[in-house]
Amino acid sequence: MRFAPALLSFAVLLFSMVRISAQDTLGNVFDGPYLLYKGKQLLVKEVTHTAQKAFATEKSYDLTEKQKLVVKVKFSNAPEKDFEVKLKASLENEPSVWGQPDKLLFLSDIEGEFDALRNLLLSNKVINKKYEWIFGKGHLVICGDLFDRGKDVPATLWLLYKLEEEAKTKGGYVHTILGNHDIMNLAGNLKYLDKKYLAAAEAMGQSYMELYDENTELGRWLRSKNLIEKIGDNLCLHGGVSPEINELKLTVEQINAISKPYIGWKDLKNTVKDDKILKIFNSTVGLFWFRGYFKQPALEEAIVNQTLAQYQVKRIIVGHTIIKSNVGFYYGGKILGVDVNQHEGQHEAALFEKGNWYKVDLTGNKKPIKVN
Structure with missing residues (x-):
């Protein structure tokens, strides 16, 4: 059957309009890529979402080709945001203790809101539009929660x-500290997961857990991260240090060393006997769940002082708990809360520069952080 040129042009235009309308509704229809190791093969899987279902593609590479492989992260609704990633030669556990950098940017609880992360880094001159590191010897610190709720978790990861590798070449560093949502996802607790990710896993013929287990690149990368770090004068983590954690008398190095084997472990409560591990991962007093600095009755300042003395720091920097006055100092400047509601458009971070602390946002303006 042959179509008249005018009718054919109309059909093409109509198809384009439908495609654009679908992208406006769905946002970025691309999901992934997901890299899975299978024997001597590296599988690269990607998903395209439609209004009806998700479709997956798969490419297989020999492991000897890994260092030549370039991962492409794509955005159907904004191709200018696309970027490429070269895979790391190896993944090593992160150090737990660092000296004091001259410049630090802290943010937390991104939870898949890729645009929030990207725009904060752009507006505060951490990266340029080509995703090149321009923060020099500065350090970027993520105080937990990369997973759940948001629509672009893989792109965020x-x-x-x-950026980790690019920062190192310029004398800077990226610290990715794990939060409760990260631990939950790795352990199969998907309570807050956006349904699109379950659809993506099904399209790839995988369980969601298999996308981030020990046989994946991102799963191995996440398991190299810490639960707590000491960076200069700052103790950095997701939730906070409870009295129960203080009582353990563990260094940050010890906490991370004994905890890493249990990242992604299911049902710790019924399968682990070690009291230290149970406290660190506990859903009330654990490092990435504790809210005692902010909920009422607030934690006694003497306990905060005990933590500062024990770890020999001047302040504790946490995410996890949204407070109206965040980004803000509490307990006379001893606690810095950096969690803001990224999902509701509140995109802010804390900047330490030349000995001063500032709240920064998408404008690039700097305001001194208030003590609440």
Whole structure:
């Protein structure tokens, strides 16, 4: 059957309009890529979402080709945001203790809101539009929660993965500290997971857990991260240090060393006998769940002082708990809360520069952080 040129042009235009309308509704229809190791093969899987279902593609590479492989992260609704990632030669556990950098940017609880992360890094001159590191010897610190709720979790993970290597070449560093949502996802607790990710896993013929287990690149990368770090004068983590954690008398190095084997472990409560591990991962007093600095009755300042003395720091920097006055100092400047509601458009971070602390946002303006 042959179509008249005018009718054919109309059909093409109608198809384009439907495609654009679908992208406006769905946002970025691309999901992934997901890299899975299978024997001597590296599988690269990607998903395209439609209004009806998700479709997956798969490419297989020999492991000897890994260092030549370039991962492409794509955005159907904004191709200018696309970026490429070269895979790391190896993945090593992160150090737990660092000296004091001259410049630090802290943010937390991104939870898949890729645009929030990207725009904060752009507006505060951490990266340029080509995703190149321009923060010099500065350090970027993510105080937990990369997973859940948001629509672009894999892209968020791949951007931090990419920036780690680029920062190092310029004398800077990226610290990705794990939060409760990260631990939950790795352990199969998907209570807050956006349904699109379950659809993506099904399309790839995988369980969601298999996308981030020990046989995947991102799963291995996440398991190399810490639960707590000491960076200069700052103790950095997701939730906070409870009295129960203080009582353990563990260094940050010890906490991370004994905890790493249990990242992604299911049902710790019924399968682990070690009291230290149970406290660290506990859903009330654990490092990435504790809210005692902010809920009422607030934690006694003497306990905060005990933590500062024990770890020999001047302040504790946490995410996890949204407070109206965040980004803000509490307990006379001893606690810095950096969690803001990224999902509701509140995109802010804390900047330490030349000995001063500022709240920064998408404008690039700097305001001194108030003590609440």
